[in-house]
Amino acid sequence: MFRNKLINDYITAGFERETAISELDFVCDVVFNLTPVDILLNKNIPENFEEELKKIITKRITTKRPVQQIVGRAYFMNKVYKVSEDVLIPRPETELLVLKAEEIIKKHKVKNFLDIGTGTGCIAISLLELCPDLKAQAVDISGKALEIARQNSDEHRVSERLTLKKSDLFSEAEGKFDLIISNPPYIPIKDKPSLQSEVRDFEPETALFTNDEEGIEVYKKIIAQAPNYLNNGGYLMFEIGYNQSELLRELFEVQKNYSDFELIKDLSENDRVVFARLG
Numbered sequence: 001m002f003r004n005k006l007i008n009d010y011i012t013a014g015f016e017r018e019t020a021i022s023e024l025d026f027v028c029d030v031v032f033n034l035t036p037v038d039i040l041l042n043k044n045i046p047e048n049f050e051e052e053l054k055k056i057i058t059k060r061i062t063t064k065r066p067v068q069q070i071v072g073r074a075y076f077m078n079k080v081y082k083v084s085e086d087v088l089i090p091r092p093e094t095e096l097l098v099l100k101a102e103e104i105i106k107k108h109k110v111k112n113f114l115d116i117g118t119g120t121g122c123i124a125i126s127l128l129e130l131c132p133d134l135k136a137q138a139v140d141i142s143g144k145a146l147e148i149a150r151q152n153s154d155e156h157r158v159s160e161r162l163t164l165k166k167s168d169l170f171s172e173a174e175g176k177f178d179l180i181i182s183n184p185p186y187i188p189i190k191d192k193p194s195l196q197s198e199v200r201d202f203e204p205e206t207a208l209f210t211n212d213e214e215g216i217e218v219y220k221k222i223i224a225q226a227p228n229y230l231n232n233g234g235y236l237m238f239e240i241g242y243n244q245s246e247l248l249r250e251l252f253e254v255q256k257n258y259s260d261f262e263l264i265k266d267l268s269e270n271d272r273v274v275f276a277r278l279g
């Protein structure tokens with residue numbers, strides 16, 4: 001069967017069987033709008049399906065480029081986002097940040113927030129979809145990333161509640177917020193050689209790397225400047241690398257303006273999200 005042949009192509013090229021299956025299902029969904037059941041029942045299959053799918057999978061396994069960049073789409077929070085080589089592909093770990101932010105927004109009646117380093121816009125857009133009365137500003141230093149975020153905000157129909165700005169951290173941010181959220185670059189550039197090649201060779205450097213030894217320089221700047229942009233009692237929250245929680249705790253403590261520091265672990269028991277309150 002055609003599907004089994006493609007799975008074997010993946011395995012021969014050195015990929016895991018699970019990767020092959022999940023990527024095939026992903027491509028069939030986002031490119032051809034087909035479920036695994038459609039394929040099994042030979043239902044709704046478009047013309048040239050096998051030929052087109054084979055082309056995509058061959059490109060994937062020969063170049064090792066992430067499949068999301070090849071098809072220009074990625075999943076986040078069970079929805080589909082446009083991606084390109086100019087943005088970080090949204091990661092499942094970041095969904096934990098969004099879910100915790102949703103909890104804080106609902107509990108503390110947050111009215112607006114700022115997303116720093118928005119990339120695809122996945123964090124801001126998901127929160128706006130989850131909370132219909134909420135408004136947001138989202139900034140990124142990359143104009144190309146902002147163009148992708150703009151397209152995603154249109155596709156997800158939240159553009160009326162989202163202002164997008166090209167900004168170096170807070171440089172162009174306007175007003176005060178009840179919540180500031182960010183998944184900034186946090187990998188020290190010295191770790192670049194040890195990264196998985198799919199990330200290292202294909203995803204944008206501005207989205208991944210910092211120039212300091214510990215990967216905390218962007219957090220440090222945001223923590224120092226956020227009090228000027230947060231309403232009193234407002235929250236600052238981040239996604240972090242698995243080994244950065246104690247460094248983040250120290251950064252928040254040094255600033256003195258914050259209280260109620262909290263840390264949340266992901267499903268693999270790695271520290272993943274931190275937040276604190278101004279005041």
Ligand SMILES: C[S@@+](CC[C@H](N)C(=O)[O-])C[C@H]1O[C@@H](n2cnc3c(N)ncnc32)[C@H](O)[C@@H]1O
Nearest residue numbers: 088117118119140141142168169183184185207
């Ligand atoms: C790790 S990616 C996160 C993208 C997206 N928020 C997500 O969670 O998938 C970090 C983003 O921060 C942006 N960035 C890096 N330095 C920045 C700066 N100084 N000011 C604003 N954005 C910055 C990058 O362009 C990139 O889009």
